[in-house]
Amino acid sequence: MSLKIGLVSISDRASQGVYEDKGIPALVDWLSLCIRSPFETTTRLIPDEQAIIEATLCELVDEQGCHLVLTTGGTGPALRDVTPEATLAVADRVMPGFGEQMRQISLKFVPTAILSRQVGVIRKQSLILNLPGQPKAIRETLEGLREDGVVTVPGIFAAVPYCLDLIGAPYVETREEVVKAFRPKSAIKPVA
Ligand SMILES: Nc1ncnc2c1ncn2[C@@H]1O[C@H](COP(=O)(O)OP(=O)(O)OP(=O)(O)O)[C@@H](O)[C@H]1O
Numbered sequence: 001m002s003l004k005i006g007l008v009s010i011s012d013r014a015s016q017g018v019y020e021d022k023g024i025p026a027l028v029d030w031l032s033l034c035i036r037s038p039f040e041t042t043t044r045l046i047p048d049e050q051a052i053i054e055a056t057l058c059e060l061v062d063e064q065g066c067h068l069v070l071t072t073g074g075t076g077p078a079l080r081d082v083t084p085e086a087t088l089a090v091a092d093r094v095m096p097g098f099g100e101q102m103r104q105i106s107l108k109f110v111p112t113a114i115l116s117r118q119v120g121v122i123r124k125q126s127l128i129l130n131l132p133g134q135p136k137a138i139r140e141t142l143e144g145l146r147e148d149g150v151v152t153v154p155g156i157f158a159a160v161p162y163c164l165d166l167i168g169a170p171y172v173e174t175r176e177e178v179v180k181a182f183r184p185k186s187a188i189k190p191v192a
């Protein structure tokens with residue numbers, strides 16, 4: 001079974017063609033650098049409409065069978081920003097550590113990180129994570145911060161493979177130079 005990843009770019013202007021969507025390409029590029037094991041992606045570009053976001057997340061998890069869904073955009077305080085509300089509305093369980101860690105990481109880059117309301121949740125067999133909308137913030141939050149080659153703030157992706165193990169998804173291997181996946185020793189499978 002290959003890992004299925006849903007990628008959702010949530011932007012009024014990119015979805016209307018006012019500007020080019022940079023969210024999906026940034027996600028695809030970063031995942032291709034980071035993940036060594038087989039995976040396939042299904043992508044969606046949609047406006048900041050709560051009903052559309054909820055329907056898209058449900059479709060990716062319930063019909064497409066995605067094990068991981070990453071959203072980008074719509075997490076700020078503007079009235080049109082409703083990604084966290086839509087994500088929570090389709091959640092079975094909330095995983096507060098992901099939002100907490102992303103805000104920690106982002107505060108090292110911008111003081112406005114506290115404006116991001118991003119959440120992580122589990123729906124059925126899938127982990128859904130909200131990333132901020134700025135394309136450069138995608139890499140920052142997933143990968144974390146390195147100073148002189150040493151990881152000073154771990155990115156959230158370090159915890160994603162083990163979380164996926166625990167919800168029954170395929171085993172994910174990462175490239176350590178991008179992100180070292182953390183698993184307890186008992187959960188590490190020998191390299192095939
Ligand atoms: N999909 C995208 N492609 C390129 N740039 C984006 C994208 N989404 C967001 N951005 C950039 O990041 C900023 C913050 O993202 P946010 O999700 O808050 O968008 P926004 O200001 O609500 O506008 P919109 O929904 O029309 O993208 C945007 O103003 C834009 O400069």
Ligand SMILES: Nc1nc2c(c(=O)[nH]1)N[C@H]1C(S)=C(S)[C@@H](COP(=O)(O)O)O[C@H]1N2
Pocket residue numbers: 072073074075076077081105106109110112113114115116117131132133134136137138140141
């Ligand atoms: N790593 C990182 N996180 C970031 C930012 C950034 O540039 N880098 N921008 C912040 C800003 S300005 C806002 S308003 C919030 C919400 O962004 P969103 O509405 O684009 O999701 O994310 C924040 N998080």
